[in-house]
Amino acid sequence: MSDKEITLKIRRRARRKQLAVRRDQLRTALKASGNMDADVKKVWVKALRSGEYNKGKGTMCRVDNKGGYSFCCLGVLADESIDTDWHRLDSTNHRLGRDGASSSLTGDQREKVGLSADAQDELAVANDLGLRFSTIADAIEECL
Numbered sequence: 099m100s101d102k103e104i105t106l107k108i109r110r111r112a113r114r115k116q117l118a119v120r121r122d123q124l125r126t127a128l129k130a131s132g133n134m135d136a137d138v139k140k141v142w143v144k145a146l147r148s149g150e151y152n153k154g155k156g157t158m159c160r161v162d163n164k165g166g167y168s169f170c171c172l173g174v175l176a177d178e179s180i181d182t183d184w185h186r187l188d189s190t191n192h193r194l195g196r197d198g199a200s201s202s203l204t205g206d207q208r209e210k211v212g213l214s215a216d217a218q219d220e221l222a223v224a225n226d227l228g229l230r231f232s233t234i235a236d237a238i239e240e241c242l
Contacts, residue, residue: 128241
């Protein structure tokens with residue numbers, strides 16, 4: 099095995115450990131944040147597991163130059179449960195938002211679905227650090 103292959107193997111192992119720690123932190127934070135609306139949770143978890151949403155980060159929804167969409171886990175929640183349309187927030191990086199929100203839900207939106215600000219923050223960080231939608235869905239289902 100070459101030095102490059104060894105280095106790559108070490109980096110992959112460290113990344114898996116980092117994601118496992120993040121997953122555990124997410125579950126702990128969600129358990130402490132209380133319960134969300136059961137019907138909304140069911141729809142959200144199903145959507146995260148569906149494979150219909152391309153995973154993105156940094157903003158709830160982004161459209162690329164070819165018209166493809168990517169969503170963070172909060173964007174999936176907004177797309178499934180918030181009754182407003184996506185709109186362009188700027189023309190340079192193709193971010194989309196709802197009711198002026200781009201990277202997180204507004205207080206009114208969170209209240210509607212029963213999601214605390216702390217839970218939202220933890221979900222955004224977990225999403226942007228690379229946890230898969232399926233892992234996030236498991237944590238939501240188990241802990242919220």
